Amino acid sequence: MDYFDSNFKNDQADQDSELPEGFSWEEMSGGIYDKMPNNRPSSLGKYWPLLILLLVAGCGTGSWFALNNFNGKSSTKHSIALDQKINTETTASGLNKIKTNEIAHNQADQIIESNLIPTNSLNSKNQIVKNNSSNTNSVRSNTLNRSNPTINNNKIEGQIFDKTESNISQLEQTTIAKQRQQAISESTKNETPVSQKEWSRLLIMPSLVYEASEDETAQYKIIDELKKPKVNREEKKDEEETLFKKQLTIGLAGGIVTWSAFDASNINHEHVSGYPGYTINPSIGLSFAPKHSIQFDYEYSAVEELFDYEGSREIEVAKDNEPFRIIHSSLTGNIISTERKNIVVPGTRNYKEVKYNQYKFHTLSLGYRFDQIRKQKLSLGFYVGASYLLKINSKGKRLNESLDVYSFDNSNPIFKNNQLALRLGLHYNYQLNENISLFSQIITTKYLSNWEVDSSGSTTRPFLYGVQLGFRYGLMK
Amino acid sequence: MNPQIIILCKKGLERGHAQLYENCAPYVYSHVKRYIKDVDFRKDMMQEVFAKVFINIKSFDPEKGNFNGWIKRITINECLQHVRKVRPLTVAKGIEDNFELVDDAPLPTDLKRKDIELILEKMPTGYKLVFMLAVMDGFSHKEIAEQLNIAEQTSRSQLTRAKKWTKQYLLSNIQKDLYGLL
Numbered sequence: 219m220d221y222f223d224s225n226f227k228n229d230q231a232d233q234d235s236e237l238p239e240g241f242s243w244e245e246m247s248g249g250i251y252d253k254m255p256n257n258r259p260s261s262l263g264k265y266w267p268l269l270i271l272l273l274v275a276g277c278g279t280g281s282w283f284a285l286n287n288f289n290g291k292s293s294t295k296h297s298i299a300l301d302q303k304i305n306t307e308t309t310a311s312g313l314n315k316i317k318t319n320e321i322a323h324n325q326a327d328q329i330i331e332s333n334l335i336p337t338n339s340l341n342s343k344n345q346i347v348k349n350n351s352s353n354t355n356s357v358r359s360n361t362l363n364r365s366n367p368t369i370n371n372n373k374i375e376g377q378i379f380d381k382t383e384s385n386i387s388q389l390e391q392t393t394i395a396k397q398r399q400q401a402i403s404e405s406t407k408n409e410t411p412v413s414q415k416e417w418s419r420l421l422i423m424p425s426l427v428y429e430a431s432e433d434e435t436a437q438y439k440i441i442d443e444l445k446k447p448k449v450n451r452e453e454k455k456d457e458e459e460t461l462f463k464k465q466l467t468i469g470l471a472g473g474i475v476t477w478s479a480f481d482a483s484n485i486n487h488e489h490v491s492g493y494p495g496y497t498i499n500p501s502i503g504l505s506f507a508p509k510h511s512i513q514f515d516y517e518y519s520a521v522e523e524l525f526d527y528e529g530s531r532e533i534e535v536a537k538d539n540e541p542f543r544i545i546h547s548s549l550t551g552n553i554i555s556t557e558r559k560n561i562v563v564p565g566t567r568n569y570k571e572v573k574y575n576q577y578k579f580h581t582l583s584l585g586y587r588f589d590q591i592r593k594q595k596l597s598l599g600f601y602v603g604a605s606y607l608l609k610i611n612s613k614g615k616r617l618n619e620s621l622d623v624y625s626f627d628n629s630n631p632i633f634k635n636n637q638l639a640l641r642l643g644l645h646y647n648y649q650l651n652e653n654i655s656l657f658s659q660i661i662t663t664k665y666l667s668n669w670e671v672d673s674s675g676s677t678t679r680p681f682l683y684g685v686q687l688g689f690r691y692g693l694m695k
Numbered sequence: 696m697n698p699q700i701i702i703l704c705k706k707g708l709e710r711g712h713a714q715l716y717e718n719c720a721p722y723v724y725s726h727v728k729r730y731i732k733d734v735d736f737r738k739d740m741m742q743e744v745f746a747k748v749f750i751n752i753k754s755f756d757p758e759k760g761n762f763n764g765w766i767k768r769i770t771i772n773e774c775l776q777h778v779r780k781v782r783p784l785t786v787a788k789g790i791e792d793n794f795e796l797v798d799d800a801p802l803p804t805d806l807k808r809k810d811i812e813l814i815l816e817k818m819p820t821g822y823k824l825v826f827m828l829a830v831m832d833g834f835s836h837k838e839i840a841e842q843l844n845i846a847e848q849t850s851r852s853q854l855t856r857a858k859k860w861t862k863q864y865l866l867s868n869i870q871k872d873l874y875g876l877l
Contacts, residue, residue: 236721237720237721237724238724240738241720241724241738241741243713243716243717243720246716246720246738246741246742246745247709247712247713247716249738249739249742250712250716250742250745250746250749251746252742253742253743253746254746254749254750255750524698524699524702572698
């Protein structure tokens, strides 16, 4: 650089340039963002870890609700299926009965025909029919009774009929009746059609006794029994639990982690936070009950922090040979003697430092893990445990104003090792097969002790939080 | 430049953009106004420059150079792009192009900002651009040649002419000043 160039050096010449009017940020920002392809940046960039946490929590809660709803629906489905089963069985038994009754009815017809009993001798005819239908329930006769109420004047028969009706619900009765009607029509189709003459003779018959037979009572008992399997399933579940074997699981997860110290007190920081880093988390779990496990974790995390350290601190300053007693002449005012010694005076130390730190944590954790449902593919769970920080490796780069690195500070420990923390987690699993499950989890670790090496004037109790994805492999014991 | 501002910009936060603009706009403007004569267009150019800065700030590595140098490069590149678009560069070729003129004699006086502005205003446009790039912004002849799409030798000769002109201009003005003509 020659003398000529140095005179024209722009940086020197334009340091005191001022912006003309109309060039303020408020007036320019719109145009700047219009020229950027991604347009206006999000002011929520700082909170993206929180958004991820909320997203995962939302997914977890959603799946929990979904599971609950699914269980509800499945039980509803089960009852529908159960009702169908009941109806089918009822229909089947009804069909059998109809067929039986058909035979009985035919037999009755035969008896009627063979004995040539006059139509006006009601009692004897009733007796005959009653004898033949005592073991069966004739639907057709029931229909006949209903279609000829004027003919049916038998009070006993009516009482029996009412008693039977009250035993079953209206809905079931209607359904059964419909299905029976259908079954009758189908069965009559297959059999020899009843002639008009026979029908008219049947209709003339004064009454056919209808009563609940032993079989029919038994039929309703079947319905009650069919409604019981829930109890059986619970019993079965209990049996499964008693047959549960302890299971050893190994897991591996990885994800992002960041940290904040909301209650920090440093020279000029009340809140310290880092940039996201990564974490690797192998674990071993032992299930001592279907939903309950003890889990042991080792976690390796690496996070970063830009520490702009600016402020002042009250300190004591040692001064050598400071005059502490000066004797003046009362006449002239001149100093006669001065006593000096080394003294310590209060002072202020100003700091300004920009440092880019990277921390690597080695932690061990032991805790309890709960998994909501093991039978479902998706299940929600949580983790509560204690975490012990074994070691922190820290690397620091000191930066100047232009972010140039001017020194490395890897020798002095920034934070202390051997710290205790409370660890909480929320996870949900997706069971791939009997042995392997995938899971995602939110893990938070709150350190209870102060990390600062020099804890006299500053405190840092970090709160680590992150999201992990991983898998678990179950080994049967 | 406060590193925290750069970090905020790298995160894409508007707060960081605003702070960076407040800090750097005067510096950027000082370059823009030298290259862009149209006063109305300077605003547009400033927006172009800062849009480019915000987009590319993630690639800024403090270990490779300081921020002022980086932003200056972006500003000049943007300005040159515009200059090339608006007015194709015409660099007059002369016999000097065939050899390099060496004239590093010191200037007759120390220059102030006002003097520099005056010189640039008066300097013929033919070699003003090369002069600004080489002397004021520290570009090498190779870089100038690439930026302006001319031969390196041409860049050298243009610079020599510009320097010669500047010295003559200053000397004449000093003489005028001595005789009370200014």
